[in-house]
Amino acid sequence: MTATTPRARDLGLGTGTLPTGSHNAITDVPGIRVGHTTVTAPPRVHSGVTAILPEGIGPRAPLPAGFFAGNxxxxxxxxxxxxxxxxxxTPLLLTSTLSAFRVADALVGWVLEQPGAEAVRSLNPVVGECNDGLLSDIRSRPVGEDHVRAALASANTGPVAEGCVGAGTGMSALNFKAGIGTSSRVLPLTGREATLGALVLANFGGTLRLGSRTVTPADLGLPVPPPLPDTGSCVVVLATDAPLDARRLTRLARRAVFALARxxxxxxxxxxxxxLALTTARTTAPLVPDADLDPLFTAALDxxxxxxxxSLLAATTTTGPRxxxxxxxxxxxxxxxxxx
Structure with a gap:
């Protein structure tokens, strides 16, 4: 994302009626930081790593989270x-498929060095991946420890770079170049206001749909890419400051995957x-009742x-090694x- 790159909302393509946070990004959720390291050596390598870092997280201070695998x-x-x-x-890291294992090992090393982790003997690093093998030399496994540490060190609470950055550098979706994208919503809950933010690593098949209309490269006067096996992936991370337990967060994570159908x-x-859905709420406040989750579900979908x-609008045309x-x-x- 650059200062001259329009986002969906700038084009009148924002979704739903709920207002966004100040950055329209996952970092609008208090305590969430995001950092990227982009690894490129064109045309051979277009890859990287993205870090989502909730404040204070660690083996001694985990956060409630839920997970759903649509496929x-x-x-x-x-x-x-x-x-x-x-x-x-642990922080949540996103990267390329064959780099995921090196990234996980680097994350373990980083966590063990943090203050308060001196006695930790077991921890569970969480690393999501998508396959960037179409546009990058995936077998070279270019993402290493230094890249992971740089992404974690650069994580901040401001606007989030989108498109061909970090883990999204070599990703494509819906027959276009894609990558990292983010958005947020501010919503009413019983007795309070809450924020929900989404970050996607978009790398999946299908045909772009805007409302009831489909959009292909040919519709825009672009070359039509040759047919490929309809493969790919998408990792969607939701963060909120609403008080939820793991079961409710798993229900929310399902909506993250359902939203891709739109x-x-x-x-x-x-x-x-x-x-994957997490909450930054470290509070004794009562949990949101199941019957009151609908505003969160709507916010997640939108x-x-x-x-x-x-992610599509911010991405730039990319040529892979073949x-x-x-x-x-x-x-x-x-x-x-x-x-x-």
Missing amino acids: GYGKFIGTTQLTELGELE TGASYSHGSGDYG AVEEAVLN GDVRHGLPAAHLLRLLNG
């Missing part, structure tokens, strides 16, 4: 313990479609849909099509 064709490290205990005890996702055999659109090309979604062409 489990992936290598989401650490999810069995997360599902069993309903707790996230954008045209195909949920194919070879796609890993995952949702924020995820808009985050995917933001000559494969995925074009960014050109805002001007898109508006002409929609208004024509």
